[in-house]
Amino acid sequence: MGLRTRYADRLTEAHRLAQAEGQRLRQPAGVAMDRVVRAVLDEAATSGAAPGEASRAAYRRDHARLWTAGKTPQEAASTRAHFDRLRSACRWVEAQEIARLRSLAEAARKAKEPEAMREFTRQAFERAVVFRALYLDADRPTWADKAAALRAAGQRPANRSKRKAGRHAPTPDQLLVALARQPGRCARVELLACVFALFGIRPAELVRGVVLDATDTGLRLAVAGAKVDAKRGQPFRVLEVDTTRRGQSALAVALLREHVAEAGGDLSATAADIVAVRRAMREVQPGLSPYAYRHARASDAKATQGRAGVAAWLGHANDRTQQGYGNGRSARGAVAVKAADASRPVRQSKTLPPTAAERFARIAAHLAARTPVQTPKAAPAPRRVPRPRW
Secondary structure, eight states: OHHHHHTHHHHHHHHHHHHHHHHHHTSOHHHHHHHHHHHHHHHHHTTOOOOOHHHHHHHHHHHHHHHHHTOOHHHHOSSHHHHHHHHHHHHHHHHHHHHHHHHHHHHHHHTTOHHHHHHHHHHHHHHHHHHIIIIISTTOOOHHHHHHHHHHTTOOOOOOOHHHHHHTOOOHHHHHHHHHTSTTOOHHHHHHHHHHHHHOOOHHHHHHOEEEEEOSSEEEEEEEOSSOOSSSSOSEEEEEEEOOSTTTTHHHHHHHHHHHHHHOSEEOOOHHHHHHHHHHHHHHSTTOOHHHHHHHHHHHHHHHSOHHHHHHHHTOSBSSGGGGSOOGGGOOOSSEEEEEEESSOOBOOTTSOOOHHHHHHHHHHHHHHSOOOOOOOOOOOOOOOOOOOO
16 A cells, blocks of 8 residues: 555554553553544544535545555645545545444454454554544645645646636537537537536536426526435526527527427436536536536626525525625626526525625615705804993
8 A cells, every 4th residue: 555655654653652552551552553543533523524325436436546546635636626525535435444444353353353353453553543644633734735835846736616617618609619510529418518508507407307498589497406405405496598699699599499399398418428518518628517607607697686596596595605606797698597486485694795786775775764954054143242331
């Protein structure tokens, strides 16, 4: 294991301390090692991480790649977000593996297999020592350390912000034309890409399936939300867009309206379709993705809708989560966002700062409620003082 070799000095010191602790307490060294393992697991459990099944599978894949390469999350990461993801994945998987090894050691102890017990304890102990160095110690590797090293070397950390990609994303019509020019590109990829470019829905939502319906001049899309639980997200929402001039979204809207007329409104994607769409978008422009268009459409929604409308458009149950998506000032109006209806009422957050429109409305109401200015009373005539008679 590459990490075991890299942390050989720390492991040697940890073994020496465990031996010394065992001699001091007149206990086997394995007992001191197990005490360290339990302390690490207890500290790791304070994060409260409880990933879902899909996240656990993704975590295991990321961890397996790094484990095979012998790299830490800091070394493999290219951006801050990438580092956070790899760190979360490796931390969760390693904690699970340490707990599994400890359980095996306990089972071997009960089965009176001392050799197996000692071996499992040693493995859990060494992984716990490396775990503490990577994820718990005050001097653990962080993204700030790598970013500083890159700057010192005259390099800039890669910027893969989806919000930034959304600001510079091609219009839906430009995307459609660029995809049509790619040799051998499947027409189905163009269709699915237009759905992302016009509505900014999540890839998982298109995998579940959507229903398109043509309006007088635009499109309406019904979608079952992803990231939904008892309090979070919108189980169902209906989004409506209108076409703009050719070169922005007229061609993309026309393509989807034609699909509705010929094949009906039902449309869904497979996991392979999503991979193909992402690959095609990256060929059009580096960093372009379905989530980049989610930010772009969020900007358009913020420019024309209130907070509740933006939250309904994005599939949020409160009006605070939208802060991480798009910006009304960067909206280019490539898509005319008309309306969004969601199955749940949007909760309002009082801590959000008021928008410019809300500030102006508040000032106007305040001015209208002010009492009219009263005219000042006329100053009294000066009192005449009689002259003295001399």
